[in-house]
Amino acid sequence: MAAWLKEKLGGRPFITFFLLSVNALVFLSLELLGDTEDSLFMFRHGAMFTDAIAQKGEYWRLFTAMFLHFGANHIFSNMLVLFALGSRLEQGLGHWRFGLVYLFSGLGANLFSHMTKIWAGENILSAGASGAVFGLMGAMIFCGLFDKERIGALSPGQVLIMLGLSFYHGVGAAVDDMAHLSGLGLGFLLTGLLIFTQRSHHERLRF
Numbered sequence: 001m002a003a004w005l006k007e008k009l010g011g012r013p014f015i016t017f018f019l020l021s022v023n024a025l026v027f028l029s030l031e032l033l034g035d036t037e038d039s040l041f042m043f044r045h046g047a048m049f050t051d052a053i054a055q056k057g058e059y060w061r062l063f064t065a066m067f068l069h070f071g072a073n074h075i076f077s078n079m080l081v082l083f084a085l086g087s088r089l090e091q092g093l094g095h096w097r098f099g100l101v102y103l104f105s106g107l108g109a110n111l112f113s114h115m116t117k118i119w120a121g122e123n124i125l126s127a128g129a130s131g132a133v134f135g136l137m138g139a140m141i142f143c144g145l146f147d148k149e150r151i152g153a154l155s156p157g158q159v160l161i162m163l164g165l166s167f168y169h170g171v172g173a174a175v176d177d178m179a180h181l182s183g184l185g186l187g188f189l190l191t192g193l194l195i196f197t198q199r200s201h202h203e204r205l206r207f
Contacts, residue, residue: 015099016086020079023129026067027075037071039125047127048110050117062110068127078129085136092143092150097194101187105135109183116178126176131183138187147195 034041046064069075090098109131
């Protein structure tokens with residue numbers, strides 16, 4: 001059974017499809033229950049809020065906020081990038097490495113965002129998969145520069161375009177700058193660490 005599943009799923013980006021499905025199902029469920037653009041409603045369903053985490057210890061919001069989106073435009077833009085990057089990147093990195101980059105980039109980005117808000121004295125509600133999605137962008141840049149056999153080479157121009165899009169979509173008054181930019185950096189670093197660990201393991205097996 002395990003071998004059959006590996007054969008059927010091995011070449012397909014099923015983690016990407018799973019993440020797309022979970023985000024879509026959460027969004028549709030909340031839309032049926034209320035209004036995803038209503039701040040109080042989103043807070044009650046797990047969005048990040050500085051005081052709730054810092055003073056009440058509701059650290060679980062760092063995770064749940066990754067699957068919440070404020071309105072259709074918000075989820076559409078994130079899922080479009082997730083689909084575009086995930087299908088190619090998951091096959092290059094492997095399923096579990098891809099999943100780790102997504103998860104820990106998202107959690108780390110939310111943590112950096114939360115810490116920045118505490119330092120700035122801001123009490124802000126936030127949510128979205130952007131930190132994790134930007135982590136995938138960082139992973140794509142790393143592979144394109146340093147591990148070309150996984151996804152194909154990225155030219156310097158393509159890297160600059162990707163970085164330009166990152167800053168265009170990731171910097172502004174209406175978005176969580178720190179979550180986006182820290183997600184990008186974390187995805188880059190995590191991918192490098194995972195690839196280095198994989199190569200070290202293969203080298204040990206040779207001796």
